[in-house]
Amino acid sequence: MIQASICTIGDEILIGQIVDTNSAHIAAALEENGIAVRRMLSISDNHEDIVQSLRNELAESDIVITTGGLGPTKDDITKPALAALSGSTTLKTDGRQLQIVHRILSSRGLDVLPVNLAQADVPDKAEVIPNELGTAPVMAFAFEGGKRLYSMPGVPHEALGALPHILEDIRRHFPAAGHILHHSLMVHGIAESALSEKIAAWEASLAEDHIHLAYLPNMLTGIRLRLSTSYGTAEEQEEKINRRIAELKAQLGELVYADQDDCLENTVGRLLKSAGKTVSVAESCTGGEIAHLLTTIAGSSAYFLGSVTSYAVSVKVNVLGVKAETVEKYGVVSAEVAAEMAEGVRKLTGSDFAVSTTGLAGPGGDAANPEGTVWIGVASEAGTVTVKKQFRNDRKRNIERFAAAALNELRKVIERSL
Amino acid sequence: MIQASICTIGDEILIGQIVDTNSAHIAAALEENGIAVRRMLSISDNHEDIVQSLRNELAESDIVITTGGLGPTKDDITKPALAALSGSTTLKTDGRQLQIVHRILSSRGLDVLPVNLAQADVPDKAEVIPNELGTAPVMAFAFEGGKRLYSMPGVPHEALGALPHILEDIRRHFPAAGHILHHSLMVHGIAESALSEKIAAWEASLAEDHIHLAYLPNMLTGIRLRLSTSYGTAEEQEEKINRRIAELKAQLGELVYADQDDCLENTVGRLLKSAGKTVSVAESCTGGEIAHLLTTIAGSSAYFLGSVTSYAVSVKVNVLGVKAETVEKYGVVSAEVAAEMAEGVRKLTGSDFAVSTTGLAGPGGDAANPEGTVWIGVASEAGTVTVKKQFRNDRKRNIERFAAAALNELRKVIERSL
Numbered sequence: 001m002i003q004a005s006i007c008t009i010g011d012e013i014l015i016g017q018i019v020d021t022n023s024a025h026i027a028a029a030l031e032e033n034g035i036a037v038r039r040m041l042s043i044s045d046n047h048e049d050i051v052q053s054l055r056n057e058l059a060e061s062d063i064v065i066t067t068g069g070l071g072p073t074k075d076d077i078t079k080p081a082l083a084a085l086s087g088s089t090t091l092k093t094d095g096r097q098l099q100i101v102h103r104i105l106s107s108r109g110l111d112v113l114p115v116n117l118a119q120a121d122v123p124d125k126a127e128v129i130p131n132e133l134g135t136a137p138v139m140a141f142a143f144e145g146g147k148r149l150y151s152m153p154g155v156p157h158e159a160l161g162a163l164p165h166i167l168e169d170i171r172r173h174f175p176a177a178g179h180i181l182h183h184s185l186m187v188h189g190i191a192e193s194a195l196s197e198k199i200a201a202w203e204a205s206l207a208e209d210h211i212h213l214a215y216l217p218n219m220l221t222g223i224r225l226r227l228s229t230s231y232g233t234a235e236e237q238e239e240k241i242n243r244r245i246a247e248l249k250a251q252l253g254e255l256v257y258a259d260q261d262d263c264l265e266n267t268v269g270r271l272l273k274s275a276g277k278t279v280s281v282a283e284s285c286t287g288g289e290i291a292h293l294l295t296t297i298a299g300s301s302a303y304f305l306g307s308v309t310s311y312a313v314s315v316k317v318n319v320l321g322v323k324a325e326t327v328e329k330y331g332v333v334s335a336e337v338a339a340e341m342a343e344g345v346r347k348l349t350g351s352d353f354a355v356s357t358t359g360l361a362g363p364g365g366d367a368a369n370p371e372g373t374v375w376i377g378v379a380s381e382a383g384t385v386t387v388k389k390q391f392r393n394d395r396k397r398n399i400e401r402f403a404a405a406a407l408n409e410l411r412k413v414i415e416r417s418l
Numbered sequence: 419m420i421q422a423s424i425c426t427i428g429d430e431i432l433i434g435q436i437v438d439t440n441s442a443h444i445a446a447a448l449e450e451n452g453i454a455v456r457r458m459l460s461i462s463d464n465h466e467d468i469v470q471s472l473r474n475e476l477a478e479s480d481i482v483i484t485t486g487g488l489g490p491t492k493d494d495i496t497k498p499a500l501a502a503l504s505g506s507t508t509l510k511t512d513g514r515q516l517q518i519v520h521r522i523l524s525s526r527g528l529d530v531l532p533v534n535l536a537q538a539d540v541p542d543k544a545e546v547i548p549n550e551l552g553t554a555p556v557m558a559f560a561f562e563g564g565k566r567l568y569s570m571p572g573v574p575h576e577a578l579g580a581l582p583h584i585l586e587d588i589r590r591h592f593p594a595a596g597h598i599l600h601h602s603l604m605v606h607g608i609a610e611s612a613l614s615e616k617i618a619a620w621e622a623s624l625a626e627d628h629i630h631l632a633y634l635p636n637m638l639t640g641i642r643l644r645l646s647t648s649y650g651t652a653e654e655q656e657e658k659i660n661r662r663i664a665e666l667k668a669q670l671g672e673l674v675y676a677d678q679d680d681c682l683e684n685t686v687g688r689l690l691k692s693a694g695k696t697v698s699v700a701e702s703c704t705g706g707e708i709a710h711l712l713t714t715i716a717g718s719s720a721y722f723l724g725s726v727t728s729y730a731v732s733v734k735v736n737v738l739g740v741k742a743e744t745v746e747k748y749g750v751v752s753a754e755v756a757a758e759m760a761e762g763v764r765k766l767t768g769s770d771f772a773v774s775t776t777g778l779a780g781p782g783g784d785a786a787n788p789e790g791t792v793w794i795g796v797a798s799e800a801g802t803v804t805v806k807k808q809f810r811n812d813r814k815r816n817i818e819r820f821a822a823a824a825l826n827e828l829r830k831v832i833e834r835s836l
Binding site for chain 2: 020039300
């Protein structure tokens with residue numbers, strides 16, 4: 001298997017000021033391309049350290065990807081280190097990157113300073129992959145034995161933007177990685193162990209098709225089931241994976257919310273948009289998180305009308321129209337209050353669907369409603385359904401899981417209405 | 419300076435399934451204790467790799483901290499690797515950790531299996547630091563030359579819980595790190611470059627007191643200004659730092675929102691709680707994020723009454739009472755609509771303070787209101803103030819920055835009322 005190392009360069013990571021998210025994105029992309037990451041490391045903005053560490057990685061890995069250390073300030077010495085490592089003797093100006101530098105700075109109304117112009121200079125051995133998203137170039141260097149080193153900026157959106165170009169170059173230079181076909185299904189509302197038991201027989205039969213199944217769980221988006229194969233022709237791969245995906249969907253039914261890598265808020269938005277329907281939200285314990293998630297999606301104003309967060313009982317009663325007797329009789333954390341909240345916000349906004357939450361994120365709770373209890377209500381033309389969920393996390397995580405569970409119940413009601 | 423390496427063990431990080439946040443927390447804590455992190459690395463669950471990599475780090479660093487690889491499953495082989503590295507010949511059962519294992523599993527209503535009992539076994543050369551938060555022990559190992567290696571679980575809340583105990587052990591074994599006094603001030607609403615210019619003369623004078631100033635910027639919480647000194651006695655350190663902090667507060671005035679490491683939502687909560695006042699929120703472009711941030715704070719029900727997210731104009735008019743003429747005359751993204759939203763939600767909920775946002779998170783915008791424009795309104799007994807802000811990020815970041823800016827404007831109005 002082709003081996004890779006990922007190396008971040010820069011003191012911000014070593015003093016703990018920023019969390020390195022780039023390496024995880026790069027690692028996931030390499031893994032999907034059949035390349036094993038054997039090591040990640042973070043080193044400082046120090047010439048000797050950079051040269052020595054990268055040389056060590058090149059001794060053991062086929063591919064080395066570095067991020068960071070390419071800014072216009074004097075701290076950044078990655079480029080001279082890469083020159084030394086690659087045996088470059090001069091710097092050359094890359095014409096395309098120079099144009100990009102001019103374009104980016106002028107679009108921000110900034111003067112082009114000599115330090116900015118210098119960003120388009122690269123070691124003479126570098127192959128430049130233009131970086132349309134930033135002023136620093138993306139570079140590839142060839143080493144003995146067909147090994148390759150890639151250098152890209154550390155700014156996360158620039159790194160993410162450069163990644164597909166680097167993967168293209170990797171696929172071209174490392175055909176041995178082969179063609180791997182992946183297909184993901186998103187599942188929500190079942191624990192990994194229960195899911196694994198449910199599909200055990202089916203999973204055991206995958207070997208005969210040379211298909212590998214990965215469980216990729218996430219507390220919020222649920223479990224991503226990823227089928228992969230590198231066996232056979234592209235057509236054979238596609239036929240087998242499609243057949244297996246169909247089997248899995250049939251077996252899991254409503255547990256599946258998307259047949260690609262996706263999140264619940266996007267799935268809900270997609271369903272509403274294509275049906276031409278609208279939604280509103282009434283939150284208590286989730287405190288605004290459901291509305292926030294729905295509105296992170298660009299274009300959500302087409303289907304999201306609004307929400308009410310009713311932390312105080314007076315807001316539940318006066319704004320949402322929950323009956324004071326209901327609160328008194330059943331308590332705030334109850335199916336009845338969840339139902340009246342969802343019905344109340346649906347009426348208030350005139351939306352087609354409405355979802356509500358009332359629960360205890362913690363800290364604190366009692367025997368009837370321990371910390372982590374939530375009632376979810378979903379109101380629609382078809383009536384109102386309520387569901388109770390129990391989680392065992394801290395306040396912050398409970399809020400996030402409540403919101404994800406509520407979006408999943410909403411998703412199921414929308415799907416049933418279609 | 420004492421040098422450290424941080425090493426995460428486990429395939430989940432190398433395949434990009436999880437982002438390593440532990441290393442940043444550990445690095446920040448070491449840095450605050452005067453210890454330089456020279457390298458971070460992530461390696462796989464492989465015996466040879468673990469032994470060889472940790473041996474390499476111990477050759478160059480005084481302290482090595484590992485996280486991960488201590489779970490009850492068969493994948494986890496860190497403990498045998500640490501035994502080999504430390505020259506341990508047998509495993510011993512740690513009585514205190516065994517009690518903790520029993521307590522944790524019984525509190526979760528789980529049976530104690532042999533794999534769980536084995537978690538309390540440690541290499542005979544290990545010094546055990548009990549881990550009250552999890553079943554895996556925290557271990558310290560002594561090496562030649564006074565070097566020390568620490569091993570802790572990878573589960574983030576367990577790692578965070580173990581960190582203070584490890585730091586205590588480090589301070590005891592590495593007195594040369596000395597006593598460093600830190601004091602932070604939180605600043606919001608000014609760019610780092612402008613702040614640096616504003617306090618340049620004062621900053622230059624810090625050297626005479628042997629005080630170091632660090633700018634620790636964060637897009638959401640603002641800039642943390644951290645004063646540090648390792649010079650003089652504890653009393654001298656405190657006297658000098660306190661005097662300098664007082665000078666800085668006097669110079670920065672309202673730009674300072676907390677004189678410790680803090681966030682805006684906690685500061686707003688603290689102010690409201692001590693004044694016995696309440697708040698409500700009317701959101702448009704922030705979509706629920708302000709309410710969500712306020713309610714991440716435990717105990718926020720004491721002062722947060724509720725919020726309305728009015729994405730649709732109809733909700734602005736029908737629920738918040740924004741006048742249709744105001745929307746028509748000034749447009750949705752305007753000071754006038756922001757003011758009426760804040761006043762509307764204040765009236766609706768009966769809160770003392772109310773904050774509102776209306777803007778364009780993007781993508782999209784026009785000449786009058788480019789993407790990243792937001793109007794913020796804050797209503798209180800003293801009247802209503804409105805402020806316009808302009809950011810240049812993507813949708814997600816714009817929403818977060820709008821919410822942070824709104825909390826900051828709310829904070830200033832509350833402070834002025836006290």
